[in-house]
Amino acid sequence: CLGNSVQRKIYIPLNRTAPCVRLLNATHQIGCQSSLSGDTGVIHVVEKEEDLEWALSTGPNPPYMILLDGNLFSRKILMQLRGNSRISGLAVAAASDPPPEGFSPGLQCPNDGFGVYSEDYGPQFAHCNGSVWNPGGSGISYEDFPFPIFLLEDANETQVIKECFRAHNLGAAPRFPLCAMQLQARMHAAASTVSCMRRSSLQSAFSINPEIVCDPLLDYNVWSSLHPINSSGKVEPGQRLVLAATRVDSHSFFWNVAPGAEGAVGSFVALLAAAAALQAAPGAQRLPRNVLFVFFQGETFDYIGSSRLVFDMEQEKFPLRLENVGAFLELGQVSLRNDSVLWMHTDPVSRQNASVDFQVKTLLAALHNSSSGSGVSLREPEFSQPLPPSSFQRFLRSRSIPGVVLSDHRAAFHNRYFQSIYDTAENIGMRYPEGLSPEQRLRFVTGTAQALAQVATLLARALFSLAGGGAGSESIRADPETVTQLLYGFLIDSNNSWFQSVIKPDQNGILGPFPQHYVAVSSPTNTTQLLQAVLGNLTGTRLNLSREECQNPGKTPGMQPELFEYWWVQGPRDGNSSARIPGCVRSGARLSPALSPAFELRRWDSREFSTWTESRWKEIRARIFLVASRDMELLTLFLGFLVLLLSLLLTFLINSKAALLFGPPPGPSGY
Template sequence: MMFKVFLSVLLALSAAERLNQSIYRSFSNIKACFRRLNGTNEFGCTSDFSGNVGVLQYIDSQDVSSIQNKDHAPYVVLLSPEVFSGSMLEKLKDSGNVNGVILPGIKEGKWKNKIPSAQSDDVPCPNQGSSIYPDSADQCGSTSSPWNPAGENILWRNWDFPIFLINDGNTTQDLFDCYEEFNSGTEPNWPLCSVELKSPMYAAKDSETCFRRSNIVVTLTPQDYCEPLSDYNLYYFQSPRNRTKADGSKIAQKDKSVVVIMARLDALNIFDKEENGFDSPSTGIVTLIATAEAIKKSLVNSYKPGHENILFLLVHGESLDYLGSNRLVYDMMKDDFPAKLAKDIEEDASTTSRILSNGTQPLFNLDHIKYIIELGQLANTKSSTLYYHAHNLIPDLENIIASLRRSSVDVKASSRSVLPPSSAQSFLKEKSDIPVMVLTNFDEQFANLYYHSIYDTALVHNYNYSKGEAQPIVSHLTGVATALASALADHVITTGTPPQADRKSVNAMLECYTQTKNCSLYRLVGTPNGFPYIGNLDEGPHPQYISVHSSYHTEMTKQILQYFTGDLDQDRNCTDPEERIVLKDHCQEVCLEKNREQQIYSYQFMVGSQDCFNSTGAICGNCYKTSVGKKMARSPAFEDDIWKTYDWASGQYPTWTESYWKSISGRMFLQPSPSSQHSTFAIGIIVSLLSFPITYWLQKKSQIIFENAGTDISSTTSANPAPVAL
């Protein structure tokens, strides 16, 4: 009996699932706009918790009259990428008839390679609220010609509906076909093709509110509403630093003795997992690492008078009020860079995590910076000319500029007297006399018309790894890295050979950062035990967004920097070609063990060479000794000893958080007319109301109704012949 009941329930559920599938067509490969918050506001998108439903309407021009018909409202708009813009979204929102927007991807299908002529999700004056300049005109560069002319302020608006990006060409074609069949024409008739978009966000109001709510424990299973944005900044000292001399005496870093070369790590737009930027930040990252590699290979012998080191910095979260550089400056001012030396010295000698006193680096702070060179957007899509934007220009920087001008790179002075949006401004806020030079591909306005946009891609910038090392962008970035390394060799370091950046390295990095995470360089710098061969390797490069945890983008950039600047440091048992295959796990353990009790070097075990691959994958690895490290890129505002008393509206620290969400989904279906839905609902109510008296009447009259049936059964039973014994 129980089996029959179970089988009946199973069949009913199966029938319900088949019915659901026959009514609804779910989407795949969804990238949703989500909610961010700062100390005073909320930005981005959300849906109702039950989802937003609307009749599908296709728009491919600036004419939005098709959504004015309230008889079919609300609508979900399928928006052609060629007309996607902030002004278009504003029109849709102002209509009051739109419940959601779907943007088709441009990688395949009907809208392949169809992009707007210019599009930026950011504002015309990026990071204006964190500028060192008090005057709004200086913050923007110019009121009439702001730094980011394509800025449309999509990011920093609170939209009332979900916005989905769907890259799957089959799904977007199905949506368009559904619209064409049922919804096109001037007077379409019901049923109409409709869509449900679901992306409910938990956080609301501002970071202060949601962060406090997340830290209130009132149940056994506390609810999180938002999380602070955080990742890691990366740093690399060209020469290792030990605060202990051979005779045991201690040394400190001299003031104005270290040259800082800096670039940003992050990209930004409104869609989750789509935050990749070719010009910003990939060209800056690639050029910085190529410069570091060129200097490393040129065999630095010593430093010119007045110089002691070169510090390469890759800072994260710069799109959001310079979050990473703000934290870096905070750490330097708190005697916590590259590590909290006082804590290491006081560490109990009995603990296994202690740092030996002769294994520490001297502290580094703002006074030790001689000058900063920041690498911004550098693509040569429009022109190969570069511009330097200077602040507190000194003879040492003038010498660097003179060397750059003598190189093959065309370098000119910016016609503006103020710095563009740049991470160096975080340093200048705390120490205004630091000399700074920002090197970019623009003079008064961004040359990149897709800054902070999903369209800042390799395709737009005419790059493809398969075209090889001779393509213009590879040659250009290689030339910039060579020119900068040579300028440093002229005035900062003494080298054994003239620095020369490697075209092969530049091309390999561009492939990983701008085309696909399934690239040869990532395999080379990964660990033999699998990383980074996990996850879906088919969906483009790793996102470059600063999220709520460390990202693959940051970790793989750290691996690349260690690979190009590190020295092989193999255990003697791990040098034999056959032994290191058998002893792979032992070799890795020995390598990583060297990180204990010291913080001068970082030891990393990675594949490192092509002879460690066979047809099945990586079979061995190599130990690299580097001076690369990482520091937390998370706003000081969220530190335990600060956030409870912090003035969230002060702007002293960035206060960015990201909302939690449970699930994101979408589906389309045919929706009957409202009158039909109302009739169905009314019939359901009537049937429900009638079922009560009918059921009551049937129960009261059951003996009369079923009496004859009962009699027939009993009489049939009694007519059976009695058993006969054999």
Template sequence: LYPSCLKFINRVLKKTMFTRNGALVLLLVAVLFRLGSCERLRDRSYYKLPQAAFSACVRRFNGTHQAGCSSSLGGNVGRLIFADTAAELDGLSRDDTADAVLAVPAELFALQAAKLHGLPGGLQGLLVLYSESERDFTFDFAAKTGVNISEDSACPNDRLSAYRGSRGGSCSGPQASPAWNAAGTSAALLDWSFPVALVTKSEQIFTLKNCTQRESSLRHCAIELRTPMHGAASSVTCLRRPQYTSLISALTSISQLMHFCGPMGDLSLVWTASSTAMPTNTVRAPASVMLILARLDSFSMFASNSPASGTLTPAIAVLLAVANALASSSNGTTGRDVAIVFVNGDSWDYIGSQRLVHDLHGNQLLGESGQPARINASHVHSIIELGELSNLESMDQLAAYTDPSVYRVVNSTVDSHVKSLGLKSDALISDRKLPPASTQTFLRPPGSKESAPLQPVPALLLTDHKRDQGFRNRNYNSFADLRPTPSGVVQTLATLADRIATLASQFLTNSSAAKVDDNLLKAYVDCLQGDATCQHAISGANVTKSWLDKVYAATNSINGLIGAYVYEYQSRFLPNQGGNHLRYLTYLLLSNATGDIVPGVTKRSDCLALNTANDTVSAGLPVFYDLTSVSGASNNVSGVCLRLSLTALPAVSPIDSSDYNAWSGSGDFSTWTESQWETPTVRLFMRPTRSWGAAHLLFGVAVLLLSLQFVLGAKHGLEANFPVSVAP
């Protein structure tokens, strides 16, 4: 069982053959100790793919069904086969896929996701090959392969859109545009009957292909996918299961309930421009707060490979630049405020915006100790949301969507905003339903009847896709959403950011003092896309590349690409750690964009002491922000202490986890949950063919029969030669 130790054992035995008993015992103990570090033959038979080389598809649930993938508890094993083209895939028979694991290139998966999902014949697993040469900001997957891939549906989040029910949804019925996400395959929303993994390293892809070239008539290349998920069926079933395990706990010595799944969610970030002038106990005036929104999350069926440079990066960069411009100008005392909101979780039926609206209408948004003054629904003056902007090469391409029924009531405010933004009249689209966006949730708050009119809140959605055009990002919500932001687009983003900052400044102080730093905006874009020039986005600090490396390491970046996936919500989440990695980086940038340096405080311990009274980091209190070490810094390290006015708020469904009827999906809130899972593994090995395995079995049976015959014959001979006498 330990072939790597045979030479060592042989050497020891030669030395101990003629030694005294005491020395022999000591050396035998040494042999046993050495055996503990030896490699087992079983382990030598497998090649285990490194964790960094692949990402497994995980299981998720909503109120009615399950989506995603899972292996059996012991793992799925099958012969490794390849299909590089559609013709090869069409040529696979049921016998070919039976007891097999199929490997396909990412382009074929994008084109044939539905067919791969329905492959017959007992397929044991699927590998999607997507090497790092294709996962780079210089590589535009859709442009260079001619293939579009979106793992979301053609009409994202339609189940809980503002137009659900009698209004026909966002993509159908009167005043609807065609499918917004034409490249949508719904791959991440399907229930796959076998495990799926994305292999992302060229070395491991070469190893997989080389393995099949070593096959012979006696053995073939096999692979084991072990990605078991603990949850099953639906959110209701999964959340209810711990009740049944409580009976087992009562009858056994197991004291801890099993955990199968939990609500998906993270943290949303809110910064208010007038936080100093409007402390916690301030009572806001009606229609005194302008909300400016951008999304923070994306998804893929492969949780750890969910970048969103095309979908999210431009909007986040613009909003960061606007926040910095407003923070750098005078706040004034007009009684008005601007709230910069980064909404998290909205890829999953608007988790984050639903929670914000729920708190708005419940008079629970902000207002806690150390936070800015409370905001409720009556305080909202207007909403501006930044949607997809990755293809905005000129301001003439910008589209401003507003709901037709709402526009008829509040057209004067909407028209004023459009004029302040310097848009042409044809840029305003007021005769079409809104595209999928967080703004929809604000127009139709939870609890309102389907037939009730939408809330008359002046709301604009700014995007780069015109009337009836659909999303221009053809890799929306997918593992391939890595589109670089061209320099021409960055220049347009700077213009847009400056106009939004001017509009917000005029609303806030009746002046246009806020000006956007164009270089800073470019730095934000570079930083969010993993470029080392991220250091220029951190003002007033000597940020080194080693610090940036730690940032990207802490955010689980992939070749410097920041993931934007929302995992199961944890109440212990802090804004500077855990959960959505893009939110983590955005928090760091927003802290530097809006925070005030505390004079004379340079040590971590002194800065943390300022939090003692309320003992919280997420409530917008003075917090230590260390520019030389992201995590694990000692209390004596020197850095910058920032007094922050930004707040991290829970972005999780308001439904009580024990209210199973509400989790059935019949209500107004997102019911997405995520399964617990163990560390996934992918192992490669050579397996005998069935004929060769049968031959081994028959040989073993023959040896067993011969051995039995020999033993029985020897026993008979002994009894004949040495009869056993029985005492009288």
């Protein structure tokens, strides 16, 4: 306790930070790391580019720990800092407003090499040749930095650091003590996934307490169907269904800071709303063809979720086979439409086959017919343009399936903040009037929600038509209030009254403000659990069952647990009281693994499947304190040694003269 008390007097901890961590694939390591005990440096605040010169060359007290204004966080600055021995680390103050020119730390050609286009398939489109999808991408998320980089998420903590800097570090020759910062984020893994997985495997084989140094990125895909599917059986080979898909995860430069509003959330919210609208459509349960809804996890990292589902279909570890997929519709980025336009992307290579081309034209016609009265205008890019980065590409690698990817961009992304900390609710135009309570904001229908409800309406009508529905699709309409609640829950605060009502009683820990959508290494993630709960609530049926009957469906005749999932949910509050009205929900919302086949096959050097892993670490910590000069530290050390030597000498002298100083020792009789 005394030691902790002294520590609190010396250090000011920074509690709201997000580190850059190390990720690895088959050939590289990316990200950041600190030395074993953390890196320390004198704080230097950089609010304009000219301020860097002091730390890089002229400052008298290196190494320096840079506090960088968020608007200056760029590839140019990071490359200047990397490799300079005068720099020990970097703390980035999050900008209150996103850079107007845009900021994307991702690649210009996302998931390059893991889509369908290669030297063997559409070589003219390989490596984004002629189609740079993310032209603003700086690629810094995929660089390796030898020093720690932290994001400061709390403006108050940033202000404390600046005040410490102004009080102690300003001036041409500032006097000691100086304000310093320590950043600790030591990563255990190094080199590549091959190295770290081999090391972990050897440890597991020969050690009682193995030291695992890295873990595969993994989670679960969420899927459901219009008509129930036996999860332990197999769909008949001749049965064809329509697969509607989108991605769930996002990424940024900093660990677990992945809002992904345009990159993922807008799309999966629209697909959720479309699933709900189709389920409620008159005659939907009598449609001759089934519709499968799939929400893929890990797509940011070389299509983890979609490649695993294709693998499981091929290995017959999933109720469907690839030949059961008769058509594929995917929602890409759809939240930033210009003039209500969505673009219908198709694969020009597979369409060279007359049969596939005919089926694709049927898909396009169904979409065009469904757009009437939906508020969405549909257009097609040039026939020679390839597909944008999409899960559909992983299916095309195995089979020529007719499919369409819907997006708000014809060529380059409209999203200037792709895979960044600024891809937030504000990026897709979510605005609320002043003075609304959280409950009022939850139910306030924003313009963004109305626009995405139009996309969901279009998709639901098209799926109804493709599943064999005739007249009546014009009555299908997605609910804008449902969409606005979904956007609020997945982007602003998942701890709201609606999400509280659809989860199980033991899931309250997954709720909280500012949800993040990083795929991570522990599963299922909060996003996946919430997505399954919400999908089940929107497409399922509430049953009049007791808690015991709901949680043990196999014991009750006629429950068919192989066709349905049964959830005992908290339910809404009972009026103004804190008590809830729980109940049982039956749905077809299920999970399937989203772990790359490379780890199932132990092919850690695979170039066919994703091999991304995340390094383990012992402690993540950031703190500031006052540091004395080197001369003062040496003087203190010297005085400490001197006191130690004098103490030893004094102890020796007293011990040698003990009889003289304290008298002879007592005899056997005690006298």
